[in-house]
Amino acid sequence: MFDRHAGGESAVLVHIDFRHDLSQDKNQEDLSEFVELVRSAGLKVLDIVTAKRGSPDPKYFIGSGKIDEIISIKNATDAELIIFNHSLSPAQERNIEKEVKARVINRIxxxxxxxxxxxxxxEGKLQVELAQLKHLSTRLVRGWTHLERQKGGIGMRGPGETQLETDRRLLRDRIKYIERRLDKVGKQREQGRRSRKRxxxxxxxxxxxxxxxxxxxxxxxxDSDVLAEDKLFATLDPTLRRLSLPQGTxxxxxxxxxxxxxxxxxLVAAFRATLEESVExxxxxxxxxxxxxxxxxNIEEVLKVLTQIGxxxxxxxxxxxxxxxxxxxEPRIDRDDTGKPIRVWVSALKDIGMGLLQDAIEELAMDEQLIADLKIPPSEGRLRGYLYELSAIEEEAYSEHGDLLLKVQLPKADWVRLERKLDKDLSGYILNSD
Incomplete structure (x- = not known):
């Protein structure tokens, strides 16, 4: 790659406020999360450069005056990294590095x-490598000093492939290899989920x-010992444990x-296999x-990602x-108009309200079942097959017109996933339900 400066353990942070309609307090809170991210990475924060702009500068993302300020701080503190709390283009990263003579990293x-x-x-290492390679593939743009096609002459003739093209091809090959391995891991997880459903x-x-x-x-x-620290992203690898609820479930x-x-x-795409534990x-x-x-x-951001992964x-x-x-x-359970639990107030650190949480989980897990009689036309044999895979069919018969009559019981979440998989509303097949 182009001659990038080496990384290090000390950093100057750069945070630009493009949201002038928000209060300074909210801006500071966003900045504090950025600082926490940096410290979670094990880096030492030497200084923080902040600014307000109407829009990013195409060349440097920030103005030339702020570039001079960063250079001054970098020289005074011997900072090894400049970290932006924003997404920078490859060209912006390269331009800033040339000016400040230090490695530049963006939020991603x-x-x-x-x-x-x-x-x-x-699995976790594969997923991280996949995300890193996909991110790196966007950085291989005009960032190399040896990209000219191989020149003629003795010992210099070649297939005509530039170094950039070679590296892109190698990246694509590695990405495809990792995706195949993760697909295999995903199939193994799917087998485990099917066993649990059976x-x-x-x-x-x-x-x-x-x-x-x-x-x-x-x-x-x-009663597990999963790493739990007061750090962002302390948990990365998914962990599954059996939990016995108060009523024996x-x-x-x-x-x-x-x-x-x-x-x-x-990252969302690379961690598809892990996030499927939530989707399923x-x-x-x-x-x-x-x-x-x-x-x-924070609630809104989580709901955005849940929508993104289905x-x-x-x-x-x-x-x-x-x-x-x-x-x-105080610990308590909040319920909706039908009496269903929607919210539980607890403290996991102080073990407050955990009994209420288990009661609410058991109530939801037992209550969220679809028990229904279905009438399925002969053309929808695929739906019958999926219902058998879910072990949802309790009784089966045929009407005089050849329609399939099924009595089913399955989690409502599985029914919703079936509708998504078949890309259609299945409610018209329900004759009656409990």
Whole structure:
């Protein structure tokens, strides 16, 4: 690649505010999350450069005056990295590096580095490498000093492929190889999910904004020892454990990677196999830091990602965690107009309200069932096949006109997934339901 400066452990941070309609407090909160990301990567923050702009500068993203300020700070502190809390184009990264004579990383590169540090399993490492390669493939643009086609002359003639083309081809080959390996892992996970469905064991997937306390809650509920730290993205690799609920119901509880604002699309795509634990779950536990000043915004960001991966229709229970940090907050279950649990207030760290949470989980897991009589035309044999795969058919008969009459019982989440898979509304096939 072009002669990039080496990385290091000390950094100057750059945060630009393009949102003049928001208060300074909210801007500072966004900046504090950026600082927490940097510290989660194990870096030392030397200084922070902030500015306000109406729009990014095409060449440097920031103005030339701020470039001079960064150069001055870099020279005074011997900073090894300049980290932007934004997405930079490859050309902008290169232009800034040429000016400041230090390595420049944007927000996506920072998150990828944290993920690389947190990946411990074979699957996790593959997923991180895939995301890194997809990100790197966008950086191979006019960034090389040896891109001229191989010149003529003795010892210089070749196939005519530039170094850039060679590297792109090698990247594509490696990406395809990793995607094949991850597809194999995904099929193995799918076999496990099918076994659980045949045994009628439901899966409860924990989702939420990073550092909301998901792993602490998971450890307390399942008596496990998953890494739980006060860091962003402390958990990367998914973990599944059996949980016995108060009335004797056994479920599988899955701890998954946390979400964050502007989560890179390549990361979402690369972690498809992991996120499928959420997509295929019967119930989602949306763990929320109840004491956070940005609680509502964090909820919105999580819902965006759930919509992106196709998990937005799955029954959800909100878990407002960390109530020990809220004065006067008491553990309780909030219910909707029908009496169904929609929200539980707990503190996983202090073990407050966990019994209420288990009661709510059991109530949802048992209640979210579709028990119905179906009338399916002969042309919809594929639907019958899917219902058999889900072990949902209890009785089967045929009408005098050849229609298939089925009595089925399956989780409502599975019914929603069937509609998505077949890309059609199946409610017209329901004669009656409980």
């Amino acid at each position: 590169g920072l998150i990828l580095d944290i993920f690389a540090q947190r990946a411990f399993t074979f 045994a009628n064991i439901k899966t409860i997937s924990i989702v939420g904004y990073t550092n909301a306390g998901k792993s602490t809650l998971f450890n307390l509920a399942t 056994d479920v599988i509880l899955a701890d998954t990677v946390g979400f964050i604002r502007h989560l890179p699309h390549d 779950a019967n119930v989602l536990l949306h763990v929320i830091d109840a004491a956070s000043d940005r609680r509502e915004e 998990a937005d229709k799955i029954p959800m229970l909100q878990v407002f965690n960390k109530i020990d940090a809220i004065e006067g907050a």
